[in-house]
Amino acid sequence: MIVxxxxxxxxxSLVLHGAVIPKFLDLNVFEKIKDISGIELVSPFLVTQLPNxxxxxxxxxxxxxxxxLKKIKPAWQIEGLIPEKDDAVIIGSEIASHDNxxxxxTIFYNxxxxxxxxxxxxxxxxxxxxxxxxxxALQEIMKKPDRVTAIGxxxxxxxxxxxxxxxxxxxxxxxxxxxxxxxxxxxxxxASSAKILSLxxxxxxxLISAMGVMNSILIAIFERTQEIGMMRAIGASKFDIFRxxxxxxxxxxxxxxxxxxxxxxxxxxxxxxxxxxxxxxVPSGRMIAxxxxxxxxxxxxxxLVGILSGLYxxxxxxxxxxxxxxxx
Amino acid sequence: xxxxxxxxxxxxxxxxxxxxxxxxxxxxxxxxxxxxxGPSGSGKTTLLxxxxxxxxxxxxxxxxxxxxxxxxxxxELVNIRRQKIGFVFQQxxxxxxxxxxxxxxxxxxxxxxxxxxxxxxxxxxxxxxKERIHHNPNQLSGGEMQRVAIARALVNDPEILLADEPTGNxxxxxxxxxxxxLKSLHKRGLTVIMITHNPDLASRAQKTIKLKDGKIYT
Numbered sequence: 001m002i003v004x005x006x007x008x009x010x011x012x013s014l015v016l017h018g019a020v021i022p023k024f025l026d027l028n029v030f031e032k033i034k035d036i037s038g039i040e041l042v043s044p045f046l047v048t049q050l051p052n053x054x055x056x057x058x059x060x061x062x063x064x065x066x067x068x069l070k071k072i073k074p075a076w077q078i079e080g081l082i083p084e085k086d087d088a089v090i091i092g093s094e095i096a097s098h099d100n101x102x103x104x105x106t107i108f109y110n111x112x113x114x115x116x117x118x119x120x121x122x123x124x125x126x127x128x129x130x131x132x133x134x135x136x137a138l139q140e141i142m143k144k145p146d147r148v149t150a151i152g153x154x155x156x157x158x159x160x161x162x163x164x165x166x167x168x169x170x171x172x173x174x175x176x177x178x179x180x181x182x183x184x185x186x187x188x189x190x191a192s193s194a195k196i197l198s199l200x201x202x203x204x205x206x207l208i209s210a211m212g213v214m215n216s217i218l219i220a221i222f223e224r225t226q227e228i229g230m231m232r233a234i235g236a237s238k239f240d241i242f243r244x245x246x247x248x249x250x251x252x253x254x255x256x257x258x259x260x261x262x263x264x265x266x267x268x269x270x271x272x273x274x275x276x277x278x279x280x281x282v283p284s285g286r287m288i289a290x291x292x293x294x295x296x297x298x299x300x301x302x303x304l305v306g307i308l309s310g311l312y313x314x315x316x317x318x319x320x321x322x323x324x325x326x327x328x
Numbered sequence: 329x330x331x332x333x334x335x336x337x338x339x340x341x342x343x344x345x346x347x348x349x350x351x352x353x354x355x356x357x358x359x360x361x362x363x364x365x366g367p368s369g370s371g372k373t374t375l376l377x378x379x380x381x382x383x384x385x386x387x388x389x390x391x392x393x394x395x396x397x398x399x400x401x402x403x404e405l406v407n408i409r410r411q412k413i414g415f416v417f418q419q420x421x422x423x424x425x426x427x428x429x430x431x432x433x434x435x436x437x438x439x440x441x442x443x444x445x446x447x448x449x450x451x452x453x454x455x456x457x458k459e460r461i462h463h464n465p466n467q468l469s470g471g472e473m474q475r476v477a478i479a480r481a482l483v484n485d486p487e488i489l490l491a492d493e494p495t496g497n498x499x500x501x502x503x504x505x506x507x508x509x510l511k512s513l514h515k516r517g518l519t520v521i522m523i524t525h526n527p528d529l530a531s532r533a534q535k536t537i538k539l540k541d542g543k544i545y546t
Contacts, residue, residue, distance in 0.1 A: 230421035233382055234480065235410035235438040237403065323383050326417060327373075 001178045002033065002151040002168065024147035025175065032172050033151060038164045040156045043068040044148035046138050050109045050131075055099055061109070061131045063138030063148075072152055076127075079103070080118030086137040088117035094128040107131075110141045153177075206301075209256075210309040217249050217313040221320075228317055229325025238318040245317045249310030250303055257302025261295050329519060330356040330379060330488070335388035337374050337542075348374040349385070350542040356521065358487065361514040363530040364523045366539035372523045373492055375539065379521065380413050380490045381405040393487075410439045414481030414489045418496040420473040422465040422480075428452065429461050432479045439484055448483070455479045455509060471502030478509060482518075489513060491522040495529065503529065 004025055025044075033042050046063035066083050069076070080103045083089065091101055096119045101107070105116045114133065122128055139145050155164050165177045178186075221228070228241055236244075268288040275287065337349040348371045356362060356379075364372050377383035378390060381397055382405075390398045397408060409415075422431045432451065433443050452458045455475040465473055474494055481489055491510065495503035507529050514520045514534075522533065530536050538545055 226419070226421060227423060230415075230417065231434070231438070233380070233409070233415045233417075234435045235406065235484065237406045237438070240438050323377055326421070 027146040041154040063135035077121035090132040092128040093122040214309040229322040232322035242318040245314035250306035253306030329358040331391040333389040361534040363533035370539040371542040414486040416491040418493040
């Protein structure tokens, strides 16, 4: 994949969710690429978001060379006919089922009618959520003739990939060559970064809440010093006091955990609605599901947080001198 | 039953050495009703805490039922407190979130003894609070709260009841009622040691110990 030079993550996001890169390549670059030896196929892409007024949302539209389709996407199962002229489109299966579009229907972009000539069968990837339009038609709509977002390059011999990549980068200025391997690596690193980030946030939140719990239990102990002194006088051992405080802390965090799970079940719908409102496309069906094992794990974690954050207050409470305490 | 021999208690208040008790010698027989009087700071409460195994003397010997307890570790002292001693305080110290029944049964929890509802009901009947069993402390008068505290002190069936100014927060009428209750418990064979500032109540006990500057002076 060749894109305008810039952030390598742009390519990953292009593959991931059809991001619109605000830079374009000239078609003369296209000619130069063709001149490099070892290249089997050069195919341009133009990706953009177009408003779909009829359905009141924005579609991600891929402009591509329809004659190259079979070579670029050999695994695609297409029902219908690949557009030969510039007045037809292929639509992804998710969009077709979501909007109940059938072959032969017409959709409009910029008041221009496009006949749905084929439906891409479910691939299970993001491809299901896009509209595929002949690149010339999309360039016309965008009023950007001879401009492309990316150029797909297929080589004869994948073993020569490194050499060809270097050759391309050296001979053609202003471009960035990204292999599919790099895209996959980039996607994997994006996903793991997101995971690490969310895990770090969760750890910080747990630490803060544990400190909060510890603090409130310490305050409660301070307020109940006389009560603890009385308990010691009427027969409670140091360990009894320790046990009571740990038990209270665990009850508090257990209640917090259970309440959190209930709120997350109630709130999942709201979160999902929120996510759907700002994403142009999200897969059909529920995005957030209730996992009993995860809920159980959260409860266990809240019990553990209770025990750990109760240790210090419980130790402190068990060391209260009953004589000093009941003296007031 | 309770024998104090040369009991001395010294503690530090900042850099100052306070001689709270000085060579106290005292013998208390089972079933006695003793009042302890004296001005503030004379060592009354310290004496009560030492007899109640809540505090340890700096010097001297304390025997309860013939067993020397002054050098016992805390774990054994807890057992003596659970089995032989009941404490009553001036401020009652009832737990606000628990009702009368739950407050009274609290020591059973620490003593790992099962609750027998009939026993608790008859105990509350003894202190005159049978009808208040499900009430919360904030629904009770001062006198009633102190009676709950006395019931709590009796729930483990102790031999000795230690009361630190049990009428200190009560009016005359309620003070009389509490004193009468202590007297009736004494008649049932309980050893009662009561600190009081009320000379009238003190004089009505079987025996009065007067403390001044950590010493018995009568």
